[in-house]
Amino acid sequence: MTTTADRHTAAAPPQRRPHSLGVARRAETLTAWALVLPAFIGFVLFYALPTLRAVQISFTDWTLLREPQFVGLDNYAAMLEDGKFWNGMKLAGWYVLLNIPLQTVLGLALAVAMDRLTRSLFVKSVVLLPYLLSNVLVALVWLWMLDPMLGLVNAAIEGLGLERQPFFGGEDQAMLTIAAVNVWRHMGLVAMLFLAGLQNIPRSLYEAASLEGASEWHMFRRITLPLLRPVMVFVLVTSVTGSFQIFDTIAVTTNGGPLDSTRVIVHYIVQNAFGFYKMGYASAMSMALAAVMVLYTIVQMRVLRANESDLA
Secondary structure (H helix, E strand, O other), X not given: OOOHHHHHHHHOOOOOOHHHHHHHHHHHHHHHHHHHHHHHHHHHHHHHHHHHHHHHHOOEEOOOOOOOEEOOOHHHHHHHOOHHHHHHHHHHHHHHHHHHHHHHHHHHHHHHHHHHHOOOHHHHHHHHHHHHOOHHHHHHHHHHHOOOOOOHHHHHHHHOOOOOOOHHHOOXXXXXXXXXXXXXXXXXXXXXXHHHHHOOOOHHHHHHHHHOOOOHHHHHHXXXXXXXXXXXXXXXXXXXXXXXXXXXXXXXXXXXXXXXXXXXXXXXXXXXXXXXXXXXXXXXXXXXHHHHHXXXXXXXXXXXXXXOOOOO
8 A cells, every 4th residue: 555655755856966966057157158258358358468568568668669678667757757647647637527426417317307207218319329429429529519610509609699619729618628528428328327227226115205205305315326326336436437548539629738738647648658659658657547546446336335235
């Protein structure tokens, strides 16, 4: 006679063998490496190896026309005494202060508006369109529109009875104009990043707060901003490091002028490397800029607790 225990034993599903588990895990590992490998190869070829080569070049005197000569720390010593290097770093920092706060605030406001008012794919496409245009194209378009003589913007200003403005040609306006152009170009991307973060916040939190009588501003300050912290860290780190490396817009519109008022550090590095053929000195300044960016990233991620989420 078959007992109840026998029937349960017969009905129990077969157990997976340890050997099968090992094979499955190895297959998953190989699949993961196959997916990661192209990006890893690209990182090594286009980032890691060039960085190591730049470190090596920074200790040499190399003009591209003769063999590099080892000079030790001479390039770094010269950099510390170079007023144009410090002016370039100062101008890059000034550009970041002009660009990042406004870009972040406008991008966040635009994301909140889209999250509350519309989910239209067309609206998202229009918002993101400026970022899809190349830096050079955007710079050329705005250079023409803001031209003191032929530009549409100055024609409109003159039509209002006001004086034409130099914009890119004015020593006190050039950096402000460049920052405004890049805020216009990157604001849509920032908005899309924030919108993705907003859509991950549970709606039940807002509903509960609304039932408790919380205002829109209170919910934004107590719910939205804290839960957007991981996205905020990503936006700030990538935006600031990208802004410190601004080059295209300046090269097209002002070329560092007028009177070096827009000669930021990357423009000065490129000028030394390919204008004066001081590859060693340019590499030394590049390493200094990279060190500043790494330090900023570490501090920013520690201060904003990038590895934590209030959703947990």
